[in-house]
Amino acid sequence: VWYHCNDTREQVMKLIMENFRKYLIEDDKLTSNQTEYPERYGNCGMLALALIEEGIEREIPGIEIVFVTTENEDEFLEADEPEIHHVVMWLDGKYYDDRGEITRKQLGDFSPLSLTAPEKAKPKEGRDYLVLAYKIQNNEELEMAADIVKNNTDWWKSCEEYVQRAKDFWEDKS
DSSP states (O other): OOOOTTSOHHHHHHHHHHHHGGGGOTTSSOOHHHHHOTTTTTOHHHHHHHHHHHHHHTTOSSOEEEEEESSOHHHHHHOSSOOEEEEEEEETTEEEETTEEEOTGGGGGGOOOOTTSOTTOOOOBTTTBEEEEEEOOSHHHHHHHHHHHHHHSOOOSOGGGGHHHHHHHHHHHO
16 A cells, blocks of 8 residues: 555555455455445445535535444444444435435345244345434534444445446436
């Protein structure tokens, strides 16, 4: 990792983690789903953060980050390591992930079933997962959301890898 003398220790550590995170994956090997759909299996939060960051740059009001989890809001905010199944962006009553616009029912597509789920059931909100949304209006709130995503998801791509995709998304919306 190349860094400049003016970079702070925090900036250098951030670069190291972003560049080497892919080597720290628990199994040391990406699954076929992770390889084919990286934004659905580990990097969904990074894509959501990139979309939100570009939206803030364009001064788009009402953007929210949405976490699909098994924890209620109090547990989620107080947990050292909240369980996150999926991360998406919400705007004007619509949810967005790497598939584009999705329904609220599709938010839980990647959630594991609870013990009370019938055999061969699909994940169901309230039984298998909860949906928590937080409004992101500025870079300070975005940084807090980024800390949650970076510390509690299995990401291996950085937000910077999604900058062009975020710009394209917002260009298509205007």
